[in-house]
Amino acid sequence: RPQVAPGSMALxxxxxSSGTCMLFIISEPVQNWNLLILLLLxxxxxxxxxxxAFVPEESMxxxxxxxxxxxxxxxxxxxxxxxxFFLKVETHDHSGADLKGIAWEYFTHSFVVDLLSVFxxxxxxxxxxxxxxxxxxLGQNSSSFAPCLLALLxxxxxxxxxxxxxxxxxxxxxxxxxxxxxxxxxxSWTTLLKSGLAVLFTVHVxxxxxxxxxxxxxxxxxxxxxxxxxxPGDGRLYARGDARTIYTCSLYWAIFTLTGIGYGDIxxxxxxxxxxxxxxxxxxxxxxxxxVANIVAIVGLMDESKTSYLQILDTxxxxxxxxxxxxxxxxxxxxxxxxKLQHVKEDGCAGKLVDRLSPDLKxxxxxxxxxxxxxxxxxxxxxxxxxxxxxxxTRRMVPHLHTPxxxxxxxxELSVIRQGLCIHGGKLLTKNEIFGExxxxxxxxxxxxxTTLALTYLHLLVLRKVVLKTVxxxxxxxxxxxxxxxxxxxxxxxxxxxxxEIRLEARKKMRGEGTGVxxxxxxxxxxxxxxxxxxxxxxxxAVGLGSPTTTEVAATLAKGTGSxxxxxxxxxxxxQGGGHESLMKRVAETEGRLRSRTAKLEDATKRxxxxxxxxxSTER
Numbered sequence: 001r002p003q004v005a006p007g008s009m010a011l012x013x014x015x016x017s018s019g020t021c022m023l024f025i026i027s028e029p030v031q032n033w034n035l036l037i038l039l040l041l042x043x044x045x046x047x048x049x050x051x052x053a054f055v056p057e058e059s060m061x062x063x064x065x066x067x068x069x070x071x072x073x074x075x076x077x078x079x080x081x082x083x084x085f086f087l088k089v090e091t092h093d094h095s096g097a098d099l100k101g102i103a104w105e106y107f108t109h110s111f112v113v114d115l116l117s118v119f120x121x122x123x124x125x126x127x128x129x130x131x132x133x134x135x136x137x138l139g140q141n142s143s144s145f146a147p148c149l150l151a152l153l154x155x156x157x158x159x160x161x162x163x164x165x166x167x168x169x170x171x172x173x174x175x176x177x178x179x180x181x182x183x184x185x186x187x188s189w190t191t192l193l194k195s196g197l198a199v200l201f202t203v204h205v206x207x208x209x210x211x212x213x214x215x216x217x218x219x220x221x222x223x224x225x226x227x228x229x230x231x232p233g234d235g236r237l238y239a240r241g242d243a244r245t246i247y248t249c250s251l252y253w254a255i256f257t258l259t260g261i262g263y264g265d266i267x268x269x270x271x272x273x274x275x276x277x278x279x280x281x282x283x284x285x286x287x288x289x290x291x292v293a294n295i296v297a298i299v300g301l302m303d304e305s306k307t308s309y310l311q312i313l314d315t316x317x318x319x320x321x322x323x324x325x326x327x328x329x330x331x332x333x334x335x336x337x338x339x340k341l342q343h344v345k346e347d348g349c350a351g352k353l354v355d356r357l358s359p360d361l362k363x364x365x366x367x368x369x370x371x372x373x374x375x376x377x378x379x380x381x382x383x384x385x386x387x388x389x390x391x392x393x394t395r396r397m398v399p400h401l402h403t404p405x406x407x408x409x410x411x412x413e414l415s416v417i418r419q420g421l422c423i424h425g426g427k428l429l430t431k432n433e434i435f436g437e438x439x440x441x442x443x444x445x446x447x448x449x450x451t452t453l454a455l456t457y458l459h460l461l462v463l464r465k466v467v468l469k470t471v472x473x474x475x476x477x478x479x480x481x482x483x484x485x486x487x488x489x490x491x492x493x494x495x496x497x498x499x500x501e502i503r504l505e506a507r508k509k510m511r512g513e514g515t516g517v518x519x520x521x522x523x524x525x526x527x528x529x530x531x532x533x534x535x536x537x538x539x540x541x542a543v544g545l546g547s548p549t550t551t552e553v554a555a556t557l558a559k560g561t562g563s564x565x566x567x568x569x570x571x572x573x574x575x576q577g578g579g580h581e582s583l584m585k586r587v588a589e590t591e592g593r594l595r596s597r598t599a600k601l602e603d604a605t606k607r608x609x610x611x612x613x614x615x616x617s618t619e620r
Contacts, residue, residue, distance in 0.1 A: 023087050034170045045201055049208035052154040054243050077118045117160035121153050148216040148272055188298045195291040202287045206254035206280045213273050214246045226269045258284040309342045340457045341401055362391050370394045373416045376434050379485035389478040396467045400460045408452035412439040412465035420458035425450040428608050439465050440486055446493040
């Protein structure tokens with residue numbers, strides 16, 4: 001297919017290099033022409049019925065703007081007919097490969113209707129001075145239906161709207177801005193929009209058709225004169241020749257005719273009016289039945305999810321009633337959970353759609369939908385991008401929904417946050433972030449033992465280790481890459497763990513177990529002090545109701561080791577020159593540091609929780 005170039009040069013690219021005059025529907029000039037025809041038809045839908053009803057052909061020269069407008073409309077529509085003989089379109093049987101096939105395809109399908117929509121029947125009738133004779137109107141002695149029949153003959157131009165589906169299909173399948181905006185609408189909204197426009201257009205055309213009976217039969221007895229006699233009002237409502245009143249009454253008649261109400265206050269009073277009213281009722285009933293069928297189908301499709309949700313709520317209410325749990329705090333939590341679960345979009349629902357795509361489109365769709373988190377998992381980035389392993393992996397992922405304050409255990413799972421807030425490893429994670437990427441490791445020692453706290457309703461997309469192994473067995477081409485990533489991951493975590501052990505050992509050596517004097521405390525002194533220490537803890541008034549602190553334990557040990565009954569151990573401590581005092585001092589310092597770090601952790605946790613609540617309120 002030719003590439004579309006911007007500007008006027010696109011016309012050259014719309015024509016094949018073979019030199020023929022064949023045009024492609026995807027070319028930019030053809031798309032611009034279709035937009036012009038679409039705009040023209042939208043304008044004609046409003047003006048054409050009004051002009052047929054209220055502007056007679058013999059009075060056209062008195063309105064130069066109308067003559068100019070009608071001239072350019074007819075020229076553009078004739079050019080559109082000529083264009084269809086050179087426009088290549090896709091067909092089911094792949095016909096129309098050359099100009100002869102294109103012309104024959106158009107001639108056998110749409111040419112006759114398009115030609116009748118622009119053929120000037122009314123002009124020929126005026127030129128030939130045709131007289132349409134017929135029975136006289138009710139209450140009059142007129143012997144001619146010529147004015148009304150000539151006016152009704154102009155409604156053949158409505159056939160030009162039969163090309164509208166073809167134009168809309170071309171515009172929607174193109175890459176224009178209008179086509180992109182229209183494709184964003186759901187099928188339900190598109191059908192509702194079509195049905196609404198069909199009702200408005202039908203009411204407008206039927207109203208103008210009924211107005212034609214009042215305008216063209218102004219010299220005879222019409223429904224408008226009958227209304228003026230039956231309901232004169234103040235005498236000005238049904239003034240002779242008032243186009244606004246005629247159109248308003250006709251629109252009122254068209255609406256109750258379309259809906260089938262039929263008040264009966266506006267009625268036909270001549271044979272021709274009866275024919276027109278009968279035709280309008282028949283066409284309007286068919287269109288209204290089509291619109292009602294569309295609305296019923298849309299409502300049925302839109303209520304499927306809501307019906308399923310209501311059935312779940314009914315089952316839940318029955319369970320709560322049978323178990324006498326309606327007044328417990330669990331009942332509102334369960335109802336809220338299922339309400340949130342209704343809005344969780346199941347990622348697995350798109351699986352059937354992805355299965356019907358071609359392999360290349362599958363990869364494009366998967367990376368367009370899941371690419372934001374795939375780029376964050378470094379061992380998935382090692383797999384070539386054109387592998388179907390990624391497609392199957394994302395399809396096997398399962399959505400989970402967790403409640404606020406729910407604690408998620410550390411499992412061998414890769415989790416992607418689709419919606420919500422959580423705390424994992426001391427970090428606040430939000431939408432589109434991941435955790436658990438070390439699920440690739442089998443050793444619990446090398447994996448980080450972090451649990452996850454859900455701060456709000458947390459929607460996760462979860463990949464389990466068992467599923468990963470299953471997909472790997474189905475795609476051997478991805479096994480070398482993940483095996484290499486696994487080895488690399490083990491080495492990195494092993495080196496990191498060994499470095500942590502070395503750092504801890506160095507920190508212990510720097511701190512030591514005490515001063516040189518403290519290290520020489522004999523085991524006997526400690527043993528002698530244990531008995532008095534535990535006896536003092538068991539005494540209710542010695543320490544108190546709570547457990548002893550580290551300082552109190554050290555003090556008790558020091559007293560026990562330094563007591564006169566301590567024997568040789570006590571003398572040894574006395575000879576140390578107050579070593580126990582130094583031990584008590586270091587223990588107190590360590591306890592103080594621990595209390596300070598605990599307070600800092602509590603403050604940090606409070607700040608994270610407040611920040612999470614603020615983000616949650618902002619998302620709402």
